Amino acid sequence: MSSANTSAEPRAGRREWLGLGLLVLPSFLLFMMLTILFLAIPHIAADLNPSSTEMLWILDIYGFTMAGFLVTMGTLADRIGRRRLLMIGAAVFGIVSVAAAFTGDPSLMIFWRAVLGIAAATQMPSTLGLIFTMFQDAKQRGVAIGVWAAGISAGVALGPLLSGVLLEAFSWRATFLVAVPVMAIVVIGAPLLLPEHRDANAGKLDLVSVALLLATLLPFIYGVKTLAKDDSLGVALGTIVAGVAFGTWFVIRQLRSSSPLLDVRLFANRTVSGALGVFVLAAAGMGGVYLMFTQYLQLVADLSPLRAGFAILPAAVLLVGVSMFSPILARRVRPGNVIAGGLAIQVIGYLMLTQVDSTAGLPLLIAGFIVLYPAVNPAMALTTDLVVGSVPPEKAGAASGLSTTANDLGISLGIALIGSIGVATYRGQVDGTLPANLPAEVAAAAKDSLDGAVSAASGLSADLSTAVLEPARAAFTSGLNLGAVVAAVIAAAAAILAAVRLRHVPPTGKAAADAKAAEQTEAADAKADTTGDTTADAGQPVAETDAV
Known part of the structure; x- marks a missing residue:
C-alpha cells in the first residue's frame, strides 16, 4: 500500500486549474488572430489600399511565421524557462498589436503581422509544456489538454464573430487592440499561478536548422501565391522548387543531428x-x-x-x-x-x-x-x-x-x-x-x-x-x-x-480498458509472486524445526 501511494502521481489542485484558465487565454487569442481579420478585410482595404496579393500576405504571414518558429521556441523555452518565455512573448505581442493597430502602410502591416506570428510562437509551446508540468496525473492531464484544445478551436471559430462586434462599434484597428488587455492579464498572472520549468538537458538551439525551416516555408508559400499572377509562372515554380530543396536539406540535417530541432523520426x-x-x-x-x-x-x-x-x-x-x-x-x-x-x-x-x-x-x-x-x-x-x-x-x-x-x-x-x-x-x-x-x-x-x-x-x-x-x-x-x-x-x-x-x-x-486490465494482471502477478516468496520463507523454519 505504501509503495502504491508513493508511486502515484500528484494530483493538481485549485492553483493548477486556475493556471490552466490563464494558459487557455493566450491559446484562444493567438488562434483567434488567424481568423479575426476575415471580416475586417473590406475595411483594411479601404484604409490601406493593399493589392490582392498584399492582402493575402497580411492575412496569412502571421500563421506562417508562427508555424515556422513554434519548434524553435519550444527548444528555447526549455533552455530559458517556459514561464519566462511565455511572459516575454505576451509582452511583445501586446506592444506590437498597438503598433499594427495604428499602421497606415500595407507593407508595414505585413511586417507587424509577421512579428506577431513570432510572438505567438514564443507562447504556444510554453502553454502546452506548462500543462504537462502542472498536471502529472494522466486523467487530469487529459482533461486539461482537452480544455486547452477546445480553447484553440473556439478561438478559430469565434474570431470573425468578435471581429463583427468590434467593427460595428469601433474600426478594424480594434481587432488588434483587443489583444492588449489579454496579454496584460497573462504577464501579471503568470508569476502568481504558473510554475517555472527548465530542462537541464535541453539541447543547443540550432540556428542553421531554424533558417532552413524558414527557407522551406516562405519560398514555397510565395510560389503558391505567385501562381495567381499570369506573368509569373517561372518565378512561382522556381521558388516552390527552392522551398522543396531547402526542406530536403532540413530533413537531412535533422536526421544527422544528435539533438535535432525537429525530431523527424x-x-x-x-x-x-x-x-x-x-x-x-x-x-x-x-x-x-x-x-x-x-x-x-x-x-x-x-x-x-x-x-x-x-x-x-x-x-x-x-x-x-x-x-x-x-x-x-x-x-x-x-x-x-x-x-x-x-x-x-x-x-x-x-x-x-x-x-x-x-x-x-x-x-x-x-x-x-x-x-x-x-x-x-x-x-x-x-x-x-x-x-x-x-x-x-x-x-x-x-x-x-x-x-x-x-x-x-x-x-x-x-x-x-x-x-x-x-x-x-x-x-x-x-x-x-x-x-x-x-x-x-x-x-x-x-x-x-x-x-x-x-x-x-x-x-x-x-x-x-x-x-x-x-x-x-x-x-x-x-x-x-x-x-x-x-x-x-x-x-x-x-x-x-x-x-x-x-x-x-x-x-x-x-x-x-485494455490498459487497466493489463495493470490489474500485472498487479495480480506481482501479488502472486510476493505471496509465493512469503510462503516459501515461512515454510523454511518449520522444516528446520521438524528436522530437529
Missing part, C-alpha cells in the same frame, strides 16, 4: 504521420473556404460586419458541441473512422458551396457552412491526443508541438492556396466584363480584387456602380465555387487518409 510512427497529415489537409481546406465565406457575406451579400458575424454563429455553436461529442464517440468507435466520417460530411458541405450564386446564394451558403464547419472538428479534437498518446512520454512535448504546428500551418496553407485560386479565377473572369467607360484607376482596382471593386464603385453613379459590382461579384462567386471544389477534394483525400492510416487505432475506451 517521429514521422516514422504511422499514427503520428497519419494524424498530422489528416490535420494539415483538414485545416487547409477549412482555412481557405472560411476566408472566402466571410468575404462573400460582406462583399457579395452586403451584410454589415455584425450581421456577418452572427451568420457564422450557428456553425460555431455546433462546432463547440461537436468538439465535446467527438471524444465521447471515439470511446466506442475507432478515432480514424470518426475523423473520416466528419470529413466525408465536410465534402457534402463543400459541394453545397459549389452551387452558390452571386444573386440569391446566401441561404445555401450559410446552410453549406453549417454542414461543413462543425464536421472538421473531429480532426481537430482527436488528432492531438492521437499524436501525443502514440509516442514515448519523453517525446510528448515534441509531438504536441508538431500537432500545434500542423493546425496553424494547415490554415495558412489553405488561405494561400485556395485564396490564390480565388484571386486567379476572379481576375480571369472579371477581365472583359467591366464597362469600357470606366476611369483607368477604377478599372485597375476592380480587376485586381473584389475589395478594390467595392471601394472604387462607392464613388460612381448608381448605374455605373451596378455595372461594376455585378460582374465583380459574379467573378468572385465563381472563385468561391472553384475553391469549394478544391476544398472538397482535399477533405476527401483527408478522409481516405484517416480511414486507411488510422484504422489500427482502437477506440479510446477499449484502449483504456
Whole structure:
C-alpha cells in the first residue's frame, strides 16, 4: 500500500486549474488572430489600399511565421524557462498589436503581422509544456489538454464573430487592440499561478536548422501565391522548387543531428504521420473556404460586419458541441473512422458551396457552412491526443508541438492556396466584363480584387456602380465555387487518409480498458509472486524445526 501511494502521481489542485484558465487565454487569442481579420478585410482595404496579393500576405504571414518558429521556441523555452518565455512573448505581442493597430502602410502591416506570428510562437509551446508540468496525473492531464484544445478551436471559430462586434462599434484597428488587455492579464498572472520549468538537458538551439525551416516555408508559400499572377509562372515554380530543396536539406540535417530541432523520426510512427497529415489537409481546406465565406457575406451579400458575424454563429455553436461529442464517440468507435466520417460530411458541405450564386446564394451558403464547419472538428479534437498518446512520454512535448504546428500551418496553407485560386479565377473572369467607360484607376482596382471593386464603385453613379459590382461579384462567386471544389477534394483525400492510416487505432475506451486490465494482471502477478516468496520463507523454519 505504501509503495502504491508513493508511486502515484500528484494530483493538481485549485492553483493548477486556475493556471490552466490563464494558459487557455493566450491559446484562444493567438488562434483567434488567424481568423479575426476575415471580416475586417473590406475595411483594411479601404484604409490601406493593399493589392490582392498584399492582402493575402497580411492575412496569412502571421500563421506562417508562427508555424515556422513554434519548434524553435519550444527548444528555447526549455533552455530559458517556459514561464519566462511565455511572459516575454505576451509582452511583445501586446506592444506590437498597438503598433499594427495604428499602421497606415500595407507593407508595414505585413511586417507587424509577421512579428506577431513570432510572438505567438514564443507562447504556444510554453502553454502546452506548462500543462504537462502542472498536471502529472494522466486523467487530469487529459482533461486539461482537452480544455486547452477546445480553447484553440473556439478561438478559430469565434474570431470573425468578435471581429463583427468590434467593427460595428469601433474600426478594424480594434481587432488588434483587443489583444492588449489579454496579454496584460497573462504577464501579471503568470508569476502568481504558473510554475517555472527548465530542462537541464535541453539541447543547443540550432540556428542553421531554424533558417532552413524558414527557407522551406516562405519560398514555397510565395510560389503558391505567385501562381495567381499570369506573368509569373517561372518565378512561382522556381521558388516552390527552392522551398522543396531547402526542406530536403532540413530533413537531412535533422536526421544527422544528435539533438535535432525537429525530431523527424517521429514521422516514422504511422499514427503520428497519419494524424498530422489528416490535420494539415483538414485545416487547409477549412482555412481557405472560411476566408472566402466571410468575404462573400460582406462583399457579395452586403451584410454589415455584425450581421456577418452572427451568420457564422450557428456553425460555431455546433462546432463547440461537436468538439465535446467527438471524444465521447471515439470511446466506442475507432478515432480514424470518426475523423473520416466528419470529413466525408465536410465534402457534402463543400459541394453545397459549389452551387452558390452571386444573386440569391446566401441561404445555401450559410446552410453549406453549417454542414461543413462543425464536421472538421473531429480532426481537430482527436488528432492531438492521437499524436501525443502514440509516442514515448519523453517525446510528448515534441509531438504536441508538431500537432500545434500542423493546425496553424494547415490554415495558412489553405488561405494561400485556395485564396490564390480565388484571386486567379476572379481576375480571369472579371477581365472583359467591366464597362469600357470606366476611369483607368477604377478599372485597375476592380480587376485586381473584389475589395478594390467595392471601394472604387462607392464613388460612381448608381448605374455605373451596378455595372461594376455585378460582374465583380459574379467573378468572385465563381472563385468561391472553384475553391469549394478544391476544398472538397482535399477533405476527401483527408478522409481516405484517416480511414486507411488510422484504422489500427482502437477506440479510446477499449484502449483504456485494455490498459487497466493489463495493470490489474500485472498487479495480480506481482501479488502472486510476493505471496509465493512469503510462503516459501515461512515454510523454511518449520522444516528446520521438524528436522530437529
